[in-house]
Amino acid sequence: MKPTPLEFWFEFASTYTYPAALRIADVAQRYGCSVIWRPFLLGPIFRGQGWNDSPFNIYPAKGRYMWRDLERICTKLGLPLRTPSQFPRSSLLAARIACLAAGEPFLPEFVRRVYKRNFAEDQDIADANVMLACLHGLASNPEAVLAAAQTEDAKSRLRQNTTRAVELGLFGSPSFVVGDELFWGNDRLETAFEWATADS
């Protein structure tokens, strides 16, 4: 029996999703499991809970802890980390591009590049030029992808993903969905793959 595919739900502004996005392809290969990459927005979900900002900004003790914890995690993984001068950054444009690239072989590499720009290079992922650089060498026509990201089709795809995320009970990023099971957090990546491959 083939393992259940794992859905990887990611918000580009999310700090803990940076290590998850950078390592998920390797971990998936180790478990022999396929990954479906699903961009979504946390902003509308947070607003539904009464938050107009990241909980890491609203609750300072939690925020201080998160940055230190993320630093320890990245050090352990050998990932560069530069605390972004702006947090959270608007992930709207990047997420729309990722929606358009659903099913494209280059999507995982595009996603990794976006996270590195945000969390290793302190660059604004809302900037069109940063997105063009992330698409460079991946999409045959980066300018066309950028133009397509402004269309109603791209906007609608992202809205549908976010609606689906709410239906699945998501409330944070990264989240991993395996059949009816939800796993939340970079810490749960291996647990989710164990679940996906348990009966295979």
Add this chain to the structure above:
Amino acid sequence: MKPTPLEFWFEFASTYTYPAALRIADVAQRYGCSVIWRPFLLGPIFRGQGWNDSPFNIYPAKGRYMWRDLERICTKLGLPLRTPSQFPRSSLLAARIACLAAGEPFLPEFVRRVYKRNFAEDQDIADANVMLACLHGLASNPEAVLAAAQTEDAKSRLRQNTTRAVELGLFGSPSFVVGDELFWGNDRLETAFEWATADS
């Protein structure tokens, strides 16, 4: 060099602290590290953030996820779990008793018993008789301990612990403090011990 002792900060009403409290002594032994058991109250800290209830009740999606996640964790550890008919339960009395028992060899076993009553047996840990049962065979005079828990001394010790928890930047339970480093969550137990023993 001896490993840095690890401070284990626990709130008796906290769900994820149940597996942490039940396994910490074994994990500590594996790492050859000593544990200082520190009861505190999350209620005042949550109220400081504007919450008058557990965030798992305030944010239903997060709550639903937590109960399922806790179930998976307990199954994996072979720990019985019965969702408490009341959540969160008042941990005031249990925490005061634990403060009085600081340094007593029976403290860890008392703590484990309280968590089991709450999360495996659905018993009210605010009930004096439940506390007497938890102290039975541990304290030489359970009734005297219960009486002492009502004194200003016991109340003051718990308030001091909670004040110290805030100073340390704690915002959730379980938390583990190793020197200047804070680790939050049952998932971080091994990481915290690794940190404590890294230079020894």
